Amino acid sequence: MDLAVGDVLEMKKAHPCGSRSWEVMRVGMDLRLKCAGCGRELILPRRKAEAAVKTVRQRRGTV
Numbered sequence: 001m002d003l004a005v006g007d008v009l010e011m012k013k014a015h016p017c018g019s020r021s022w023e024v025m026r027v028g029m030d031l032r033l034k035c036a037g038c039g040r041e042l043i044l045p046r047r048k049a050e051a052a053v054k055t056v057r058q059r060r061g062t063v
Contacts, residue, residue, distance in 0.1 A: 001050045003027055006060035008036070009053050015040070021057065 003009075007024045014020050019037025026032035031049045034041045044052075 001053070003031065003056070004060045007056055008058040009033070010055045010057050011052050012054045013052065020054075 003024055005024055005027060009022045009024065011020050011022060015022075015035050015037060017035060017038040017040070019035055021036035022033040023036060024031060025034050025041065026043075028046075030043050030045055032041060032043050033049065
């Protein structure tokens, strides 16, 4: 999966705050994601994060 910093992802499961949207803050072997609802940041291994993604809602540089 081709992800870049600034992409907004919609996950299959909701965060406990109720939001399904996450912004990509860092890419590499691990992804740092920021919850759009509460602002919580977490780091997930790329493989686990890619399995949890439902769709890429907004690509960096597009509206």
